[in-house]
Amino acid sequence: MAYKKIDSKDIEFLVSVAGKDKVFVGDQIHETYSRDEIVHAGKYPDVVVEAESTEEISRIMKYAYEQEIIVTPRGQGTGLAGASVAFQGGIMISTVRMNKILELDDENLTLTVEPGVLLMDIIKFVQSNDLFYPPDPGEKSASIGGNISTNAGGMKAVKYGVTRDYVRGLEVVLPDGRVIEVGGKNVKNSSGYSIKDLIIGAEGTLGFITKAILKLLPLPKVSYSLLVPFPDLATAIETVPKIIKSKSIPTAIEFMERSAIVAAEEFLGKKFPDKSSDAYLLLTFDGNKKEEVEDAYEKVAHICLEAGAFDVFISNTQERQETIWKTRGAFLEAIKASTSELDECDVVVPRNKVAEFIKFTNVLQKEIDIRIQSFGHAGDGNLHVYVLRDDLPAAEWKAKLTKAFDRMYAKAAELDGLTSGEHGIGSEKKPFLEKAMGEDYMSVLKSIKAAFDPKNILNPGKVC
């Protein structure tokens, strides 16, 4: 498909809509707009518009649709699969200026926000109102629009679910510029196909999110974290299905290896409470009553010790818990800092298959002779497996990475897992999604895309 190339008339139009100070071309475009956190494509859009309202975005989309110009929606660019990179140029619409919290409704427990509000600002704002927005992805400087677009998950999915579970309503600009509202503040909805759920996780390919109504919960009053050292990773991970089976529901269950802890210590310049063991589970429990939460974690501590844990370290002060979880939060950056280049595999598998998958990657790294590091959400089966380039020459790196990815995605499919647990498909994981899901599934995705965007102008080449 031949798209229209941007010319001076198009720029004139964009300036007439958004104003001169919000439209950037050529050298004015900041380097960050050429990449995301994994894909350093060096591909620039022809023009960046920092939109300020739904109306601006609607007018630009209508124009782009008529003129057949590519539009790439952009939040903070913290994605890991290339979804917000403008590989084919065109217009990039950034939501960086649409960063207002519009309303806290404490009678309906909802928060209405613009798409450019940062996750960290939402968390802080609702906490200061004694409320709780549970989704907890590691990258707190992501925009909420980006979180919704990838259906971001995070650590607390074990107990609280993912971003999808906390989006009550959306305002969406369709590829042709029309604006629809879906959902709202309503708790239930059986009023036609759930367009809302289709837009969530669509990585900006079906519509442009311009407003979101989020569901909030009361802030839990008590929280404990448990750091549990194990002799090895297999023993640690194999304990998780036993915890689930015991009908305890921790808020989070993460697994980590000593190597990741050491890397994070170096990166942060801060000491972790313990690194004498090869492998750890890190758990959190929250609730409103001390006794209730204590009961829950004591039961789980007992299960861990029975399963071979060396010890159970309990933290109940906020400071201590923050230290531990900050280390966990720094893993990706620490691993990044430890190598020249990396790529990640974000598969999700049923919770009782995590151990098998991790064993497989350990064998694989020896077989292919490449460094593979992993950590992740043991409690929800979502793994983050990083293949590291270190000092490999380009061709060898590409060949080994391809081989490792082919094998890992095939293994995930074999275990009834899925291509992406929370980071999305973007441009980079498309071949793996196609392979894992097959033609019938992909044809349904493509027909949905064509139904929303028959001219394929909104974020083309992503997802399907």
Next chain:
Amino acid sequence: MAYKKIDSKDIEFLVSVAGKDKVFVGDQIHETYSRDEIVHAGKYPDVVVEAESTEEISRIMKYAYEQEIIVTPRGQGTGLAGASVAFQGGIMISTVRMNKILELDDENLTLTVEPGVLLMDIIKFVQSNDLFYPPDPGEKSASIGGNISTNAGGMKAVKYGVTRDYVRGLEVVLPDGRVIEVGGKNVKNSSGYSIKDLIIGAEGTLGFITKAILKLLPLPKVSYSLLVPFPDLATAIETVPKIIKSKSIPTAIEFMERSAIVAAEEFLGKKFPDKSSDAYLLLTFDGNKKEEVEDAYEKVAHICLEAGAFDVFISNTQERQETIWKTRGAFLEAIKASTSELDECDVVVPRNKVAEFIKFTNVLQKEIDIRIQSFGHAGDGNLHVYVLRDDLPAAEWKAKLTKAFDRMYAKAAELDGLTSGEHGIGSEKKPFLEKAMGEDYMSVLKSIKAAFDPKNILNPGKVC
């Protein structure tokens, strides 16, 4: 669009697929297959097939797609909006024989079921394993396939959410007979557009659900119910936003009027603990610790008394709670038994708008001079408002019903509510959905339908 009429060759094909004893034509078709619980259309399909496997349904769909024959999916026919009625004849595929619970996986907390399993059987089965399937629609003899197709809600949505929140994976036969699997046992999923969420609530118009993987929770150990008498309905309902604002999360908050209680008493032949007041809130609290649950309900009891409640009756025995909730569960049947015909409006509004909506219906019933009864889920804003025919002549009934519905749906839209909270759109609520949502929204629904079913053979004329 002209569909192919069923002839003897088609019947032959269906018999060759499913066997003679599972294919019914003409007089062999049971009367229940001509209607649902509200729509007594007297419209029979040309043939009913009681399918027994995904393969049978796939082969029939493929054939029907090629031949351009209408197919209507059918569960237990307990719907309230006409979605499972074969208004235009063709093939009805009933899931009544696909009623097997396939697997309880206690390491992943999932239950895999065929679509014809009854809700009551799921509840009983998981309870006997100390587990919990939270969605709690009043109609326990509905099939799970039907519950998923309408995204059924129920009483416990305040705390636990709706059916959508408990569907992890689906097996779906597409309109052309291809079979896809979406989701699975995985806790997270960012692997392309959420087809699963599109099928949920699609009322059997986008695909035929042949298997479902449900998410389970541990069974809460403690449960209390509070029956709270108020001087009038407005005072009762206006208390609900105060409860939500107090950051307590009851499991359920229902409102009811004396007239509904009296009708249910008569219907069940059983006494309700109290009917001295005009209006009541009925609340449940559950959890794992007695103290935790007691704290929660005491706080809420206090709020109710401050807001003008006469008293708070607390039930903690299972027997006592069952009596109360059985009465609540019998409201629809009781109201049905009290009149000659009725139709219902199942709108949902933001929780702090319930009182305003109910006041509006009270004015409306006087203005139009027709009996209107309502009860519903005060805690989640989902109302069930019944317009009763009593002894009105047919023409007058139609005219008054149309007027009442037009006004009520317009009011719901004005309050930022939605056409259906949990019963779906089917054939009956389509005009109201169109009016409420507008052309742009409906055109998106239609384009999704066309993407899945370009020949419009699967349950045509429903939803959009």
